[in-house]
Amino acid sequence: MSTGVSKINLNVTGLTREVYKGSATTLCAGCGHNSITNHLIKALYEYGVEPHRLAKMSGIGCSSKTPAYFVDQAHGFNGVHGRMPSAATGAKLANRDLLVLGISGDGDTASIGLGQYCHLIRRNLDMTYIVEDNGCYGLTKGQFSATADLGSVLKNGKVNEFETIDVCGLAIELGATFVARSFSGDGKQLVPLLQAAFAHRGTAVLDVISPCVTFNDHEGSTKSYAYIKEHDYVLHSADFILGRGEIEVEYEPGNVQDIELADGSHVMLRKLDRAYDATDRIGALRVVHEARGRGELVTGLLYVNPASEDLCERERVPRQPLKDLGEADLRIGRAEWAKLMESFA
Amino acid sequence: MATGEKIVNDLTIRAATVNGSGSQSSNLVLTHALFRLGIPVAPKNVFPSNIEGLPTWYDVRLSPQGYKCRSGAIDIVVALNAATWHDDVASVRPGGAIVHEAVYPVSGATLRTDITYYAVPFGELAKKHVAQGSLRKYLVNMIYVGVLVELLGIPSEAVEAAVREQFRRKPSAVETNLAAVRVGVEYAQTHLEKRDPYYVEPMTGHTEGSILLDGNRAAALGCVMAGCTVLAWYPITPSTSLCESFISYCDRFRADPATGERKAAIVQAEDELAAIGMVLGAGWAGARAMTATSGPGLSLMAEYAGFGYYAELPGVIFDVQRAGPSTGLPTRTLQGDVAFAYTLSHGDTKHIVLLPATVEEAYELGMDAFDLAERFQTPVFVLSDLDLGMNVWMAQPLAYPDRPFDRGKVLTAADLERVESWGRYADPDGDGIPYRTLPGTPSAKAGYFTRGSGHDEFARYSESAEVFARNLDRLARKHETARLAVPQPSIEESGHATAILAYGTTHHAVVEARDRMRAAGLEVDYLRVRALPFSPEVAAFVARHERVYVVEQNRDGQLYGLLRTDLPAADVARLQSIRHYNGVPIDAAVIAEPLLEAERSLATSLA
Numbered sequence: 001m002s003t004g005v006s007k008i009n010l011n012v013t014g015l016t017r018e019v020y021k022g023s024a025t026t027l028c029a030g031c032g033h034n035s036i037t038n039h040l041i042k043a044l045y046e047y048g049v050e051p052h053r054l055a056k057m058s059g060i061g062c063s064s065k066t067p068a069y070f071v072d073q074a075h076g077f078n079g080v081h082g083r084m085p086s087a088a089t090g091a092k093l094a095n096r097d098l099l100v101l102g103i104s105g106d107g108d109t110a111s112i113g114l115g116q117y118c119h120l121i122r123r124n125l126d127m128t129y130i131v132e133d134n135g136c137y138g139l140t141k142g143q144f145s146a147t148a149d150l151g152s153v154l155k156n157g158k159v160n161e162f163e164t165i166d167v168c169g170l171a172i173e174l175g176a177t178f179v180a181r182s183f184s185g186d187g188k189q190l191v192p193l194l195q196a197a198f199a200h201r202g203t204a205v206l207d208v209i210s211p212c213v214t215f216n217d218h219e220g221s222t223k224s225y226a227y228i229k230e231h232d233y234v235l236h237s238a239d240f241i242l243g244r245g246e247i248e249v250e251y252e253p254g255n256v257q258d259i260e261l262a263d264g265s266h267v268m269l270r271k272l273d274r275a276y277d278a279t280d281r282i283g284a285l286r287v288v289h290e291a292r293g294r295g296e297l298v299t300g301l302l303y304v305n306p307a308s309e310d311l312c313e314r315e316r317v318p319r320q321p322l323k324d325l326g327e328a329d330l331r332i333g334r335a336e337w338a339k340l341m342e343s344f345a
Numbered sequence: 346m347a348t349g350e351k352i353v354n355d356l357t358i359r360a361a362t363v364n365g366s367g368s369q370s371s372n373l374v375l376t377h378a379l380f381r382l383g384i385p386v387a388p389k390n391v392f393p394s395n396i397e398g399l400p401t402w403y404d405v406r407l408s409p410q411g412y413k414c415r416s417g418a419i420d421i422v423v424a425l426n427a428a429t430w431h432d433d434v435a436s437v438r439p440g441g442a443i444v445h446e447a448v449y450p451v452s453g454a455t456l457r458t459d460i461t462y463y464a465v466p467f468g469e470l471a472k473k474h475v476a477q478g479s480l481r482k483y484l485v486n487m488i489y490v491g492v493l494v495e496l497l498g499i500p501s502e503a504v505e506a507a508v509r510e511q512f513r514r515k516p517s518a519v520e521t522n523l524a525a526v527r528v529g530v531e532y533a534q535t536h537l538e539k540r541d542p543y544y545v546e547p548m549t550g551h552t553e554g555s556i557l558l559d560g561n562r563a564a565a566l567g568c569v570m571a572g573c574t575v576l577a578w579y580p581i582t583p584s585t586s587l588c589e590s591f592i593s594y595c596d597r598f599r600a601d602p603a604t605g606e607r608k609a610a611i612v613q614a615e616d617e618l619a620a621i622g623m624v625l626g627a628g629w630a631g632a633r634a635m636t637a638t639s640g641p642g643l644s645l646m647a648e649y650a651g652f653g654y655y656a657e658l659p660g661v662i663f664d665v666q667r668a669g670p671s672t673g674l675p676t677r678t679l680q681g682d683v684a685f686a687y688t689l690s691h692g693d694t695k696h697i698v699l700l701p702a703t704v705e706e707a708y709e710l711g712m713d714a715f716d717l718a719e720r721f722q723t724p725v726f727v728l729s730d731l732d733l734g735m736n737v738w739m740a741q742p743l744a745y746p747d748r749p750f751d752r753g754k755v756l757t758a759a760d761l762e763r764v765e766s767w768g769r770y771a772d773p774d775g776d777g778i779p780y781r782t783l784p785g786t787p788s789a790k791a792g793y794f795t796r797g798s799g800h801d802e803f804a805r806y807s808e809s810a811e812v813f814a815r816n817l818d819r820l821a822r823k824h825e826t827a828r829l830a831v832p833q834p835s836i837e838e839s840g841h842a843t844a845i846l847a848y849g850t851t852h853h854a855v856v857e858a859r860d861r862m863r864a865a866g867l868e869v870d871y872l873r874v875r876a877l878p879f880s881p882e883v884a885a886f887v888a889r890h891e892r893v894y895v896v897e898q899n900r901d902g903q904l905y906g907l908l909r910t911d912l913p914a915a916d917v918a919r920l921q922s923i924r925h926y927n928g929v930p931i932d933a934a935v936i937a938e939p940l941l942e943a944e945r946s947l948a949t950s951l952a
Contacts, residue, residue, distance in 0.1 A: 052791055055630070055784045068794055068806070075784035077629060078796040079622070080652050086577075086619040090626025090634060093575050093610035095785050098630065116622070119615040311612075318606045322574040323631030323783060327749055329608055330572040332598045334745055340566075341742040344556035 012048035012242070020045040022069040027062055032184035032210030032225075033132050037069045039187045040130075043194035044071060047242065055091050055098045059084040059113060062139055062212075063105030063132035082113025085120035088127050089311070095321040096312050099198060100127035107137050110146040110165040117167070121174045121203050126310040128197040128204045131167050132184075134212035135223035142215030149295075153220030168302055169288045171205045172281060177308035178204035179284070180301045183228050184211070192240035192267065193301060199240075201262030202308040209297060222295070233291050235276045235300030236269040261306050269301060278304050349440075352542045354384050356420035357406045360489065361433045363426050365397030367483035370511055370522075371490050372403040376737065377507035378490075378499060380557055382547040385411040387853075388737050389930060394582065394675040400429045410860070411551050413738060414853035417932035420543060423489045424449065425467060431455060442541035444492055461541045465492055465532060474528045475521075484525040491529020496537065497545040501530070556742050560707040560733035561637075563743060564663060565590035567711025568635055569598065570746050573661070575634035577612045577623035582675045583731040584637040584665040591635075617642035621649040621662065625724070628659040629795060631755075631783035633715050637663035639731075640682050641672065643689065650724055651690025652797045654820070657770070657779065659718035659753070663711070663727045665734040668928040677928030678731035680849050684903035686726045687877050693817060695824050697831055698726045698877040702852040704740035707733060710832055710875070712746060719753035721827055722781060730898075732850045732930045754780045758788040768802035769793040770816060777823030824878055831876035834883055843944060844870040844890040846883075848904060850930065851896050857933035858940070865937075867944055869894075874904065879911050887916050894943075896936050900926040 008016060020041045025034050044054070051073035058064035060081035067076045079087045084102050092100050109117050109131045120129065135148040144152075147167060148160045171179045178200040182190040190208065197204035209228055211217050217224045222231075236257070242265050257269040257278055269278055277283055284303040291298035311317075318325075332340065358375070362368035372388070380386050387406040393399035406416050418438040424430055424445035434455045437443050442461040447469075449455070451462055470488055471481040487508075494504055504526055512518040564587050568576075578588040592611055599608040610627075614620040620636040627634035638646065643664050653660055666682050668674035687698050697717055699710040707729055718725040754774075756767060761782070767790070770779050782791040793804040800816070801807040838844075847855045852873055859869060872886045872893075887893050887908070895905040902922035909917050923939055925931040 050787075051789070052785060052787050057626075071792075073789050073792045075782075075792050076794040076796075077626070078794065078798070079626075080648050080797060083618060083622045083649065086614070086622025087626030087629070089612065089619075090575060090577065090623035090628070090632075091630040091784065092626075093612070093623070094627040094630035094632030094634070095783075098784055115615055116619055119619065123612070312610070315610055315612075316604075316606045317610045318601075318604075318608055321631075321785065322608070322610060322627075323785075325572065325574060325608055327572060330574065330599065331570050331746065332566075332594075336598065337745055341556060344558045344742070345554075 011045050013050055015045070015051075017041070017045045019051060019073065020071050022072045025069045026065065028214050030213040031062070032134060032212070033063055033066050035184040035187070036130070036132055036190070036208055036210055037066050039190045040194060041070050042187070043191045043198070046191070047195045047198050049099055049198070053097060053099050055088070055100045057084050057088040057091070057100060057102040059104055059108040061105040061108045061137070063103055064108060066103050066132070082108050082111070083116055084108070084113065085116040085125070085129070089120065089123070089125050092125055092127060092312065093317060094323045096317060096319065097321055100125075102127055102129045104129065104131050106131060106133045106135060106145040106147040106167070110167055114165070118170070118174055121171050121176045121205070123311045124177055124202040124308055126201050126203070126312060128194070128206065131205070131207045132210045133167070133207050133223070134210050134216055135221070136212055136216040138212050138215060142212075149222040152222040155215055155218055166288060166292065168205065168207050169285060172285050172288070172303050176205055176303070177202035177305040179303045180205070181207045181209070181297070181299045183209050183232055183297070183299055185225065185228070186232070186299070189234065189238060189299060192238040195240040195242070196238070196261060196265070196267040196301065199261035199263045199265040200304065200306065202310045228297060231296045233296040233298045234272060235287070235298060235302070236272055238301060239268040239270070241266040241268065259304055259306055267301065276300070278302065349542050351544050353544045353546050354407050354409045354548060356543050357404055357416045357418065358421045358423070358493065359419045359436065360403045360423045361426050361429050362401055362403070362486065363428070364393055364395050364399045364401040366486065368401065368403065368425070368486045370483070371486035372405070374487070374504065374507045374511050375490050375493065376405050377510060377557065378503040379405070379407060379545065380552055380739070381503045381506060382500065382545065383549050383552050384545065385409070385551045385739060387413040387739070389415055389732070390736055391929070392676050400426050407545070409548065411739070412853070412857045414857055415930050415932040417934050421541070423493070425485065425489065440542070442543070444489065444496070463492070463496065463537050470528055470532060475525065480521065484521065487522050487525035488529040491526040492533045492537070494526065495530045495533035496539060496541070497543055499545045500547065552739065554742070555739050557737050558704050558740055559586070559735060559737050560701070560704050560729055561587035561665065561735060562590045563704045563708040563740070564711040564727070564729060564734070565594060566743060567708040568661075568715075569594045571633060571712040571715035572750050573633045573635050573715060574608060575610050575624065575627040575632045576636070577614050577620040577634070578636050579614050579617050579620050579638065579642060581639045581642050583667055583735045584639050584663060587637040587663055587665060587734065617645040618648065621646040621660065624660040624662070625649055625653045625658045628718065629784070633719070635661040635663065637665060639665050639667045640669040643682055643686060647690045650696065651692060651694050653724040654690065654694045654696060656795050656797055657722040657781070658724070658795070659722055660724045661714045661718050661727065662724055663729060666728060666730040674928045676731070678850070678898065678930055679926060679928060680728070680730060680851065680898040681903070681926070682728060683897075683899070684907060686728055687907060689726070695878070696724060696726055697721060697827050698728055699832060700728055700848040700875055700877070701733065702849050702873060704733070704738045705743065706875070708743045713832060716751040717827075717831065720751050720830065721778060721823060722753060728849065730850055754778060756780050756782050756791070758786050758791065761786070761788040761790040766790070769804040770800060770819070771802040772819050772822070776826045777819050777821070778826065828878045828880055831878070831880070833880050834875055834886070835873045836871070836882065836886060838870040838886070839868070841868050841870045842891040843867070844872060844886070844893045845896055845936070845940075846872045846874065846887070846893050847896040848874040851898055854931040854933050854936055855896060858936035861933055861937040862941060865941055867941060869940070877907070879908070883908070884912055884916065887912060887919055890919060892921060893919050894921045894923050894940055896923045898925050898931050900924060
């Protein structure tokens with residue numbers, strides 16, 4: 001391989017990491033969302049996504065600005081508040097070849113967009129849906145969002161008196177086929193989870209706790225860096241193995257759950273302190289709720305059903321993108337048209 | 346009463362029944378039988394927002410001139426609903442007739458001396474002649490058809506053919522229904538003496554080559570032939586049958602039995618917010634997409650409509666208008682969404698709005714909408730209404746499309762090879778219409794960022810005052826370009842001083858009103874607007890007339906208002922407004938009477 005030319009690292013698609021970058025962030029320095037962007041760049045680069053096949057979708061809010069900060073060459077769609085899932089659905093139906101990546105926030109998902117979030121999951125549209133979750137509204141200066149924990153304290157001392165909406169628990173309840181939770185500061189866990197989400201066929205939900213350094217990173221907040229680090233209950237360590245190649249890494253049998261995903265990739269979940277079955281839906285719900293009861297944040301691949309049927313398959317949408325069909329494919333033939341008119345006479 | 350002149354083929358028959366009693370089959374049999382005799386028919390279904398139990402009326406107008414609007418008077422009522430008996434008696438025009446269930450009391454307010462009563466023991470006849478109890482309530486309606494066959498002299502072959510057609514998918518029902526018709530015929534022969542002036546006779550010259558079709562089905566066919574591949578919808582009266590027709594045509598004509606694949610993606614959305622989001626997402630990604638809704642759904646779509654306008658995404662939205670505001674009368678008609686649809690969403694938003702008047706136009710303008718949406722990269726609204734969408738109309742067979750799809754200004758990977766750079770929101774052609782690329786285009790230059798926030802020519806985020814104003818100006822320029830690209834008005838003009846300006850289904854009442862006024866000595870020119878923005882033809886037409894009566898079916902004169910904004914100040918004074926807004930389709934008298942009166946008083950004051 002090496003011919004003396006200075007070595008440039010290329011991914012499986014033959015592209016440099018540079019191609020996966022976007023314009024400079026305009027978010028606050030230290031914002032968890034910027035870390036997620038960096039992890040996304042790494043995940044997309046390593047996964048080898050072709051930029052022109054990537055559709056970056058978002059709604060409104062700090063989180064929804066981030067699609068501008070990675071893969072410049074890809075098409076982006078920064079839509080209206082809470083309505084990204086519907087636009088993503090339309091885009092995917094128009095062109096099944098697109099890899100649809102949606103980035104939302106906790107307000108965009110759990111408040112104004114709760115309806116679309118639920119129905120997206122019900123339909124199991126093939127897309128990755130990231131919630132950049134900081135428990136507050138950043139752009140409007142720090143109000144609570146619906147994912148704020150009961151009893152969490154705002155910077156101005158206000159205490160959240162309402163029950164939280166757990167977007168992971170809700171997703172599992174709604175029949176989601178891929179649900180993971182992670183932390184913006186844990187790239188080691190987040191990158192393989194992102195790649196597993198790309199490889200999954202169906203809606204892959206990733207709730208990524210992402211502290212808001214400006215409005216929700218103080219003592220009393222349950223979404224601060226310090227709180228998360230102290231209360232992060234990691235289920236397993238995850239490895240992602242791309243494609244259908246041989247699995248070369250050695251795993252101690254019994255300690256690893258090997259899950260094959262729709263595109264032939266594997267996600268390997270290595271057990272930490274106790275056993276966890278990521279394909280057990282009811283078990284997942286129990287773990288999520290028990291952890292919440294203890295004030296802990298459970299992270300990892302909570303639930304996956306790798307054999308799920310996505311919306312396009314269920315709707316029998318042709319493999320050829322609908323956008324490419326022409327008059328001959330779509331119009332009723334002349335003879336049949338004449339018969340049809342005859343039937344109205 | 347039979348001493349007067351015979352009235353042939355010029356009457357309105359009303360069937361007053363209970364919703365859910367299966368009267369629709371009988372109504373359609375009657376309509377088709379008359380149509381087969383060569384008589385122009387114009388049926389109107391007046392139905393409740395209910396599945397079963399509330400009153401429903403079906404009016405079929407027979408008109409030797411081929412008028413398609415309501416006549417404004419009921420000549421014969423078939424009264425089969427005790428709950429509306431009093432009102433139904435009152436609805437008959439003097440000299441008319443009422444065929445009624447014999448047990449209904451004819452006394453007091455229901456005893457009129459100026460109409461003919463035909464008492465028929467419908468319930469008893471059904472009990473006696475229909476063995477299966479569960480079928481009785483349905484077949485009572487077919488008995489009424491038989492009574493009318495005898496009273497009006499409808500040739501029985503026409504009815505038989507219509508019954509066979511109505512039940513072609515259920516041949517076992519044909520004989521049962523024909524038997525019920527005969528029960529009615531025989532009862533009338535033996536028990537009723539003809540005392541009204543109405544007769545039906547076969548005629549020629551009007552219905553040959555015509556079809557009977559409702560506007561929603563015609564619009565659905567327009568979508569199929571325009572290559573629509575994505576439908577996202579939320580059920581709402583009166584638009585539901587447009588979507589369901591599209592689905593059934595896709596099942597029938599776009600499915601591959603070998604693979605089970607269907608060349609369309611159909612999603613019943615959770616609400617209209619999502620329906621339009623899916624349409625615009627699909628349009629962004631290059632598919633032809635549509636939704637159909639009515640007023641309440643349109644209100645929910647306002648947010649994404651503005652996004653579609655500003656981010657410049659194609660999509661087609663059918664609004665089959667019903668009577669608002671709010672829930673209003675969901676099963677009645679109005680042209681009440683015109684002004685709202687035209688500027689739907691906040692900020693300076695202006696849309697292309699198409700205004701079909703006929704079944705043919707529901708199809709043609711429905712098809713045009715997709716070309717316009719992609720040519721102008723913007724949401725296009727097709728404003729039909731309940732009257733057009735849900736009623737069956739006589740129409741010409743829909744013409745096979747004679748041109749390919751116009752996919753608009755889309756840059757391919759090969760196009761991008763040839764350019765140094767391109768700006769998604771630039772205006773290289775000076776018509777306000779930019780170029781776009783589709784996601785999935787294999788070129789490093791294809792990608793751009795679509796956003797509803799401020800953006801420059803290269804789709805980059807911008808808060809610059811100059812950039813913002815420049816973009817709004819370009820969007821306004823694009824709207825100006827649309828004036829000549831949208832369906833142009835239809836004009837009937839012979840140099841008269843007075844004119845009517847109307848749009849949509851109001852057209853059918855204008856046709857009859859012009860004849861009536863001509864008979865009264867007043868000739869008027871006529872312009873029918875077929876789209877917004879207004880063509881330059883509209884202003885020119887108004888300028889050529891001293892008085893232009895703008896006729897529409899809403900309270901506030903919405904199109905009249907839009908015209909006042911659009912026309913040169915000097916011409917605004919030429920406009921007068923005639924409005925009809927009770928939810929019942931407009932009839933000719935609503936137009937002819939105030940117009941004649943206004944013109945006469947003007948003549949008097951000038952004299």
